[in-house]
Amino acid sequence: MNGQPLTEAFEDEHHRIDTGIAEFVDSVEAGRPDAEALYVAFEDLRRHIYLEEDHLFPPVRSGGLTAALMVMVREHGVIWRLMDAAEDAASTDPAAAAAHCRELLTVLADHNMKEEPVIYPEADRTLLGPEAAELLDLLETETLPDGWVCEALR
Numbered sequence: 001m002n003g004q005p006l007t008e009a010f011e012d013e014h015h016r017i018d019t020g021i022a023e024f025v026d027s028v029e030a031g032r033p034d035a036e037a038l039y040v041a042f043e044d045l046r047r048h049i050y051l052e053e054d055h056l057f058p059p060v061r062s063g064g065l066t067a068a069l070m071v072m073v074r075e076h077g078v079i080w081r082l083m084d085a086a087e088d089a090a091s092t093d094p095a096a097a098a099a100h101c102r103e104l105l106t107v108l109a110d111h112n113m114k115e116e117p118v119i120y121p122e123a124d125r126t127l128l129g130p131e132a133a134e135l136l137d138l139l140e141t142e143t144l145p146d147g148w149v150c151e152a153l154r
Contacts, residue, residue, distance in 0.1 A: 006056070006132055007120035009139050010048075014112050017045045021105055025098045033094035038101070042083045047144040049076050053151050055135055055142075056123055063126045068118055075111045077152025082107060 020041025027034035053076065057069050086100035127135060 004121060004124040005136060006123045006127060007116070009136055010052075010056070010120050010123075011112075011116055013044065013048050013139070014108070014116070017041050017048060018105060018108060020044065021101050021108075025101050025105075028094045028098040033090075033097075035090045035094070035097075038086065038090055038097065042087060043144070045079070045083065046148075046150075047142070049079070049150050050144050050148055051135075051138060051142060052076075052119075055138055056119070059126050059131065060119060060122050063122050065119065065122055068114070072111070072115060072119060073151045075107070076150040078107055079104065079111065080150045080153055 020037055024034060024038035024041065027037060053073065057072070061069050082100055082104040086097045086104065089097040089100060123135075124132070
């Protein structure tokens with residue numbers, strides 16, 4: 001651990017989610033579409049966005065990153081729409097779903113390159129002791145509330 005537990009935990013989720021989406025794309029390219037891999041990755045990604053927007057961003061926003069967080073929230077809307085499009089196509093047109101996923105992976109790579117070096121380290125500076133421990137616990141235990149959608153789509 002590098003002394004930045006929130007950064008590491010959120011980055012680990014990014015890697016796991018990206019891997020799940022890439023596994024779906026690979027399965028389509030191999031002629032054996034595995035929609036379950038896609039659904040699991042998207043469930044994790046939606047939950048990840050929820051944890052960021054409802055639990056991570058509010059205390060970081062008070063640290064002066066309002067403009068950066070506005071960009072993150074707007075990009076969450078783009079990400080959410082791409083997930084919806086991929087899911088809609090997954091059962092009837094896996095190739096189209098894979099195309100949406102490739103676009104999503106590109107968007108996520110760009111999004112994560114902004115989020116990981118700026119937002120997460122600020123969270124590690126802002127959330128200390130019990131607050132950080134609580135958020136780390138939520139990363140392990142929290143589920144996406146029924147009907148929750150990202151801020152950009154509300």
